[in-house]
Amino acid sequence: MKVYNYARIIYYRSPLLVQILAIAFSLIIIFGTLLHFIEPDTFPTLFDGVWWALVSVSTVGYGDYVPTSVVGRIVAMLLILLGTGFITAYFASISGIAATNQQLFLKGETAYKGNEQIIIVGWNERTKGTIDELLTKTPPVKIVLIDASLKENPYASKGVHFIKGDATRDDVIQKANIQAASMVLITADQSKDEVAADMQTVLTILAVKGLKENVYCIAEILTSHQLANAKRAGADQIVETNLLSSFVMINNVLSHGTSPSLLNLLKEVKDSKVCLQEAPTALIGATFLDVTHEMLQNESSLILGIKRGASTYVNPPTSFKIEEHDLLIAIIH
CATH class of the missing domain: 1.10.287.70 (Helix Hairpins)
Structure with missing residues (x-):
């Protein structure tokens, strides 16, 4: 019985x-x-x-x-x-x-079960371009897209996992399996004005860091007065989109025709990797000129500048001395 x-x-x-x-x-x-x-x-x-x-x-x-x-x-x-x-x-x-x-x-209603994924928040042309580029990489990059405006997965046939919802909510972030994520990229909400979009981004950073403090978080900020809030919220890296756009426009105003050149330059380095790397011990105390020559000849790396603590020196004087703990801003081919 x-x-x-x-x-x-x-x-x-x-x-x-x-x-x-x-x-x-x-x-x-x-x-x-x-x-x-x-x-x-x-x-x-x-x-x-x-x-x-x-x-x-x-x-x-x-x-x-x-x-x-x-x-x-x-x-x-x-x-x-x-x-x-x-x-x-x-x-x-x-x-x-x-x-x-x-x-x-x-429809974006299923939870993600994988690991080492990149979570991308928000759907816009910048997101689309980022995903298109990541999908060309080998080995394949695992991508989870979170957005509240999309009706269905725009990349269903390409292996991108879509979650519909507000990324400031814990349950939505958890559906993306945040505990197993390697990185989070938060883009500005284009349906809101710049201030409201930045506030939304800061709230999303707080939600992400509240669930996984050590996940690497990249955030897009539109207004300069929200930079400090984004940093306090825990953003590891901030992309100032408007600052970059202003730079391009100013250069076009002061020097006509620079925009196509800048775009071509970006396209040329697209297949390369811009990164920060530690200065070799043998080059500590050397000049910037010697470092650029040595790295280009032996490492096939083009040195653009030096990062020293919180300061960044782009194309410093040739006599600029490399110190211990300096990081080289390099394009690696």
């Missing part, structure tokens, strides 16, 4: 798909056993009866075993009426579950 109650509890707590499959297999075993005892000459072993039942309900019908008695054929009719219905329901359930899961995936 206890075994029966335990089995019943397991059955009713199982998914519908498992329940249907359990009923179908039970019918196959029961009817196969009946045929074995009703017609032992036709079905010499229990396995022969179960085999016939399975072949019958699956509508394959090999014809190697066929009941010959009236009672045997009545049992076969009952099996076909009952068993085939459950088998059909089973496959229909599989199709339904697959279709439902696909719709949930497209």
Whole structure:
């Protein structure tokens, strides 16, 4: 009795798909056993009866075993009426579950289960360009896109996981599996004015850092007076989009035609890697001119400047001395 109650509890707590499959297999075993005892000459072993039942309900019908008695054929009719219905329901359930899961995936309602992913917050042209570029990398980069405005996954066929929702909410960030993320990129909400967009970004930084303090967080900030708030919230790196745009426009005003050159320069270094690297011990005390020559000749690295603590020196004087703990701003080919 206890075994029966335990089995019943397991059955009713199982998914519908498992329940249907359990009923179908039970019918196959029961009817196969009946045929074995009703017609032992036709079905010499229990396995022969179960085999016939399975072949019958699956509508394959090999014809190697066929009941010959009236009672045997009545049992076969009952099996076909009952068993085939459950088998059909089973496959229909599989199709339904697959279709439902696909719709949930497209609509951004499924949680991400992977690890080492880059979480990108917000959908705009900058996000699109970033994702397009990341998808060309080898090995493939795992990407999770979070946005509240999109109706469905714009990259469903390219392996990008989409989560629909407000990234300032803990439950949305947790659906992106923030604990396993390697990096978070937060872009400014283009549907809001600049101040409101920056406030949204700061709130998102707080939500992300509150759930995983050590995750590397890059944030796009539009207004200069929100830079301090973004840093206090925990942003590891801040991208000042408006500052970059202003730089390009000012250069075009003062020197006509520089915009195409700047864009071509960015395109040229797109396939390279701009990074910070420690100055080799042998070059401590050397001049910037010597360092650039040495790194270009031996490391194939183009040195653009020096980062010393919180200060950055781009294209410093050739006599600029390299000190211990200086970082080289380099383009690595």
